Amino acid sequence: MAVRVIPVDPFDLVIFGGTGDLARRKILPGLYLRFLSGQMTADSRIIGAARADLTEEAFRQSVRESIAEFVPKPKQDEAVISAFLGQIGYVTIDAKGEGGWPALKAMMRPGMVRAFYFSVAPALFGDIAERLHLHGVADGESRIVVEKPFGRDLASARALNEVLAQHFKESQIYRIDHYLGKETxxxxxxxxxxxxxxxxxxKAEYIDHVQITVAETVDVAGRGAYYDKSGAMRDMVQNHMMQLLCLIAMEPPYHFDPNAVRDEKLKVIRALDAVKPEDIVRGQYRATIDKGGDSYAVHSENPETRTESYIALKVNISNWRWKGTPFYLRTGKKLRARSSEIAITFREPPHSIFDDHTGWRENVLVIRLQPNEGMEMMVMIKEPGPGGMRLTQVPLDMSFADALGSEANDVPDAYERLIMDVIRGNQTLFMRGDEVEAAWAWADPIIQGWEARGDRPQLYDAGSSGPEDALMLMHRDGRRWRDIR
Structure with a gap:
């Protein structure tokens, strides 16, 4: 099965924060891979824009270094790298002042798709949006890409939406969530x-419950001061995991169209019940003698921190399709394995015709997001051999690596895919403003509740599956979490 590559129209892409970590690790290497594949045409240009006083040659050298570090060696072709670097420009820009804007305007070419990637702190979104129009850099068809965090609560998200709306139409704004760019x-x-x-x-008639897990082995060392102002709820649940929940739970849209898809996702968010305090478990990793490393409190440089590095919630959706089927969400840092998956567990058959029911287990559809992207269906079969009808559970497994063979290596990374969607003008995999606000309207009372109660996260050992109370969240319902592995 060949992966088809369809070139996009020629474009001018400006990356504000072009010298930053995200640009170095993801955006620029991803664009190189799209150039290597033939999707980015030879007459497109990429312009880095940042405060650093660099020459274009110095910026190109930094791009070369990021390709060398973050692109797999077999895909580092010197001739292609040289051609790619020939399409790279740079301008020193003052996001809050007037320096560099006339030079940036002079670099814009007529007739090209214009896109502007805001890989900067949200506090600069308004300043950049204002100056793009003030200096005539952007036009009525330009697109802007906005990175998370998009606000830290409903009020700040609304304020950001209002600032951007002063200068750009909703159809021009691409709020990126890289989880939606994953193939799975x-x-x-x-x-x-x-x-x-x-x-x-x-639907609820056949599905017993749904589990969404995003487990990480990394800690927050090096960015603890930032993370301590957000926590797992703001950093993961309100955006990434909310998007996964919506895709599972939404009604079929009338067409695979950006607004049709996002309309259905919005209906799911608005149907979410308020989460009860007893249906929330917050955790914080602690150091363990045998595994080494420091605690979250040390990494956050805040001995009195009450910020969660782990959270588990039981979520209910009040609509006809899902009433009575709970969704269990959990995510955390410093857990025993890196694993992201969605597991849909189906109900028992209404009647078993087999005398020996002891070996029976539920049918489960597992969608693996990382690692080893793919899908797995757990089904019951007869255990091989004589001795009667004994049942056993086996997986029907489809990993992309097995199904696509060598073509699996050519499946674009999430950022590669999403940036190309921006150039195409396809907003299907990007969040709309009202969707973001609805998600915060649901999350805010949860956060405000534990802050008002003064709740402290439960400590859990680094390298474990999380706090003990998370197990009880499932056990009291007669269910259990899937192993993190």
Whole structure:
């Protein structure tokens, strides 16, 4: 199965914060890979814009170094790298002043798609948006890409939306969530809506519960001061995990169209019940003698911190499709394995015809986001051999590496795909302003509740599966978490 590459129209892409960590690790290496594949045409240009006083040659050298560090060696072709660097420009810019803006305007070419990537702190969004129009750098068809965090609560998200709306239409604003660019996440929509097999049973009548897990082995060392102002709820649940929940729970849109898809996601968010305090477990990793490393409190440089590095929630959706089927969400730092997955557990058959029911287990559809992207369906079969009808559970496994072979290596990274969608003008995988605000309207009372109660996160050992109370969250419902592995 060949991966088709369809070139995009020629473009001018300006990366504000072009010398920053995100540009160095993801954006610029991703653009190189799109150039290598032939999707980015030879007449497109990439312009770095930042405070650093660099020459274009110095910036190109830094791009070369980021390619050398973050692009797999087999894909580092010197001739292609040299050609790619020939399309790179740079301008020293003052986001809050007037320096560099006339030079940036002079670099814009007529007839090209114009896109501006705001890889900067949200506090600079308004200043950059204002100056793009004040100096005539952007036009009525330009697109802006806005990185998270998009606010830290409903009030700040609304303020950001209002600032951007002063200068750009909603159709020009691309609020990026890299989780939506993952191949498996998009395949979730294909599995649901392109196969009659699943859609008739994709509802509370047949589904017992859904688990969404995003487990990380990394700690917050080096960015603890930043993370301590957000925590797992703001950093992961309100955006990434909310998007995954919406894709699982939404109704079929009338068409695979950006606003049709986002309309259905918005309906899910608005149907979410308020989460009860007893349905929330917050945790914070602590150091362990045998595994070494420091605690979250040390990494955050705040001995009195009450910020969670782990959170688990039981979420209910009040609509006809999902009433009575809980969604269990959990995410955390410094856990035993790096694993992101969605597990849909189906209900028991209404009647078993087999005398020996002891070996029976639920059917589970598992969508693995990382590592080893793919899908797995756990089904019951007869255990091989004589001795009667004994049941055993086996997986029907489809990993992209197995299904696509060498083509799996050519599947674009999330940032590669999403940036190309910006150039195409396709907003399907980007959040709309009202969607962001609805998510914060749901999350704010949860956060305000534990802050008002003065709740402290439960400590858990680094390298474990999280706090003990998270296990009880499931056990009291007669269920259990899937192993993190």
């Amino acid at each position: 996440v998009q395949n979730l929509m294909a599995v649901r809506f392109a196969n009659i097999l699943f859609e008739p049973i994709w």
